[in-house]
Amino acid sequence: MPGKTLFDKIWQAHLVTVESDEQPAILYIDRHLVHEVTSPQAFTVLRQRSLPVRRPERTFATLDHSIPTDRERMAYVDEQARAQVETLRSNCRDFGIQLFDLNSAEQGIIHVIAPELGLILPGQTVVCGDSHTSTHGAFGALAFGIGTSEVGYVLASQCLLQRKPKSLAINVTGSLQAGVTAKDLILDIIRKLGSGGGAGYVFEYRGPTIKALSMEERMTICNMSIEAGARAGLIAPDETTYAYLKGRPYAPASAEWTSALASWHQFASDPDAEFDAEIFIDAHSLEPMISYGTSPDQSIAMQGRIPEPGSHDHLAQALSYMQWQPGQSLEGVRVDVVFIGSCTNSRISDLRAAATILQGRRVAQGLRLMIVPGSEAVKRQAESEGLARIFIDAGAEWREPGCSLCIAMNGDQLKPGQLAVSTSNRNFAGRQGKGSRTLLASPLTAAATAIQGTLTDPRAYIY
Amino acid sequence: MEAFISLTSKFISLPLENIDTDQIIPARFLTQTHREGLGAGLFYDWRYEAGGTLRTDHILNQDHRDAHILVAGANFGCGSSREHAVWALQSYGFRVVMSPSIGDIFKSNALKNGLLALEIDPFFYQEICRHPEASLTVDLEQQSIALSSGATSSFVLEPFARLCLLQGVDQLGFLLGHETAIANFEGRQR
Ligand code: SF4
Numbered sequence: 130m131p132g133k134t135l136f137d138k139i140w141q142a143h144l145v146t147v148e149s150d151e152q153p154a155i156l157y158i159d160r161h162l163v164h165e166v167t168s169p170q171a172f173t174v175l176r177q178r179s180l181p182v183r184r185p186e187r188t189f190a191t192l193d194h195s196i197p198t199d200r201e202r203m204a205y206v207d208e209q210a211r212a213q214v215e216t217l218r219s220n221c222r223d224f225g226i227q228l229f230d231l232n233s234a235e236q237g238i239i240h241v242i243a244p245e246l247g248l249i250l251p252g253q254t255v256v257c258g259d260s261h262t263s264t265h266g267a268f269g270a271l272a273f274g275i276g277t278s279e280v281g282y283v284l285a286s287q288c289l290l291q292r293k294p295k296s297l298a299i300n301v302t303g304s305l306q307a308g309v310t311a312k313d314l315i316l317d318i319i320r321k322l323g324s325g326g327g328a329g330y331v332f333e334y335r336g337p338t339i340k341a342l343s344m345e346e347r348m349t350i351c352n353m354s355i356e357a358g359a360r361a362g363l364i365a366p367d368e369t370t371y372a373y374l375k376g377r378p379y380a381p382a383s384a385e386w387t388s389a390l391a392s393w394h395q396f397a398s399d400p401d402a403e404f405d406a407e408i409f410i411d412a413h414s415l416e417p418m419i420s421y422g423t424s425p426d427q428s429i430a431m432q433g434r435i436p437e438p439g440s441h442d443h444l445a446q447a448l449s450y451m452q453w454q455p456g457q458s459l460e461g462v463r464v465d466v467v468f469i470g471s472c473t474n475s476r477i478s479d480l481r482a483a484a485t486i487l488q489g490r491r492v493a494q495g496l497r498l499m500i501v502p503g504s505e506a507v508k509r510q511a512e513s514e515g516l517a518r519i520f521i522d523a524g525a526e527w528r529e530p531g532c533s534l535c536i537a538m539n540g541d542q543l544k545p546g547q548l549a550v551s552t553s554n555r556n557f558a559g560r561q562g563k564g565s566r567t568l569l570a571s572p573l574t575a576a577a578t579a580i581q582g583t584l585t586d587p588r589a590y591i592y
Numbered sequence: 593m594e595a596f597i598s599l600t601s602k603f604i605s606l607p608l609e610n611i612d613t614d615q616i617i618p619a620r621f622l623t624q625t626h627r628e629g630l631g632a633g634l635f636y637d638w639r640y641e642a643g644g645t646l647r648t649d650h651i652l653n654q655d656h657r658d659a660h661i662l663v664a665g666a667n668f669g670c671g672s673s674r675e676h677a678v679w680a681l682q683s684y685g686f687r688v689v690m691s692p693s694i695g696d697i698f699k700s701n702a703l704k705n706g707l708l709a710l711e712i713d714p715f716f717y718q719e720i721c722r723h724p725e726a727s728l729t730v731d732l733e734q735q736s737i738a739l740s741s742g743a744t745s746s747f748v749l750e751p752f753a754r755l756c757l758l759q760g761v762d763q764l765g766f767l768l769g770h771e772t773a774i775a776n777f778e779g780r781q782r
Binding site: 145146150151152153155157166167169170173174178180183194195206207209210212213216258259260274275276277278279281282285286287288289290292324325328329355358360424442443446536537538545555557558559560563564 | 607608609610612614615618619620622623624625626627637642665666667670671672673674675678693695696697700701704705750751752755762763764766767768770773774777778781
């Protein structure tokens with residue numbers, strides 16, 4: 130019998146009942162994350178059926194999507210957004226769930242704060258009513274997004290009905306060149322797989338390139354697994370993982386830490402494990418990437434050219450929406466807004482990277498640079514390190530933590546036709562406001578573009 | 593949840609790949625805390641000009657009282673997990689969506705709400721697109737689809753979701769019925 134994959138091991142450890150032809154498995158959920166947008170209707174179901182939350186201590190909530198990111202936190206888009214925030218507050222109060230509220234030291238984008246707090250541990254099952262829950266796979270946890278109905282199921286039963294997905298090994302070798310980041314790597318992987326190419330699969334990112342990444346870089350990679358349609362993305366825990374977790378507020382401490390650490394070592398794919406599919410990526414020749422279309426799999430190297438759509442209607446339509454010509458290059462194109470933020474790239478290492486380019490320089494005339502830290506903790510850290518000063522001196526807006534311009538349902542949005550470079554994860558038509566045009570890139574590319582005013586290869590700024 | 597056994601209806605086709613849930617319902621409609629009434633925001637940015645004027649020529653703005661089936665290109669419902677996309681499609685009047693492939697989370701959300709999300713044979717999809725005036729019969733018991741022009745196809749739906757749909761029951765009751773197994777698991781885990 131072949132060995133087991135990391136995914137097999139986590140799956141098996143959480144089976145309440147096994148899968149049969151007639152019935153999916155019942156999978157136990159260790160950690161449930163909640164935000165204001167996808168949870169209200171789930172709590173309504175609990176109220177209608179007079180159900181309690183089965184294990185309130187396993188669920189943690191915060192406010193991130195619909196909150197304003199201005200200094201005073203008063204500029205709600207409308208009364209409905211404000212009411213949605215109040216609804217989460219009352220639901221958490223009534224059902225005994227810990228809420229990291231606005232103005233608390235822990236608030237931030239759910240996928241930024243959960244790891245920061247040590248809430249995500251190797252071998253766990255983690256869900257959230259949010260597709261970017263895949264972020265937490267960076268810890269060797271099986272983490273996936275669910276809909277609101279399932280949010281209700283988890284609240285009421287701490288379980289989900291699931292068919293076991295297939296496994297795909299993504300083996301990455303070759304070291305990243307200077308100026309090339311984890312974001313460029315994941316954009317390249319998504320481009321190769323296609324936006325539906327990972328449907329039905331759980332990815333395991335492996336190989337020396339992945340091993341060499343920091344936890345924050347690993348989170349950037351796993352975060353975007355969903356953009357290839359994957360159910361989840363995993364990276365086996367190792368010393369980097371343990372070093373990150375040690376001492377975090379909710380991570381095990383003292384004797385518990387020792388026994389937890391011993392148990393985490395099992396969470397790796399066996400050498401003879403068989404995956405349902407496997408791909409190989411050489412990261413050595415990778416260059417800074419930029420998306421050009423309206424789907425995250427439509428990206429090119431900054432030095433590349435936009436492809437000919439041929440008979441692909443989808444591509445032709447994307448080019449027309451984005452106002453590009455086939456064969457054109459993007460380098461040097463004028464940009465209106467640069468956004469550094471989102472659960473993909475708003476952590477301290479992302480801000481440090483941006484600061485290396487922004488330090489001592491000024492944002493180009495007429496360009497708006499918004500920098501939105503992923504959490505209160507990131508914000509505090511950036512302020513104490515002097516990064517915030519660098520940003521403000523460069524002419525950037527330094528805002529309060531939240532999803533902000535990644536989803537544009539909170540007052541932060543582009544005007545129709547505006548072109549933005551964004552460190553977020555989705556370039557869908559209208560994602561950053563009706564008629565907005567989004568180019569996905571790394572924090573380095575975003576910073577270089579903000580200085581230059583036009584799309585710029587960050588390697589021009591790296592000596 | 594309303595039971596689904598079979599349905600014969602006109603259909604609306606959106607023959608585009610990768611229709612993401614941000615298109616189905618833009619994020620600015622997601623601040624409401626109830627499920628109802630989202631049909632007004634369905635494909636809003638496709639159905640309205642930037643200034644808010646209705647695009648009267650858009651297929652979704654035609655009389656659709658007889659069309660309860662949406663036929664769309666591959667990878668329908670990719671992207672955000674927002675269940676609002678399902679609620680919006682239902683509120684507009686759809687009971688079935690079919691596509692050569694459907695995003696995992698959208699599919700799961702749809703089936704939990706009684707919206708039949710079907711992955712169909714790509715050739716049959718093309719056949720449907722060639723007959724925009726025809727009607728479709730979807731039979732969940734037989735797992736078959738028939739186009740009124742004569743072509744037929746079959747599909748496979750995950751058996752448990754199919755049973756829930758046929759009986760019009762949601763999965764929460766089923767999960768709660770496993771209280772003993774869940775409690776035993778929790779006992780073992782500790
Ligand atoms: S930052 Fe963007 S992608 Fe991440 S949780 Fe918020 S809205 Fe979703």
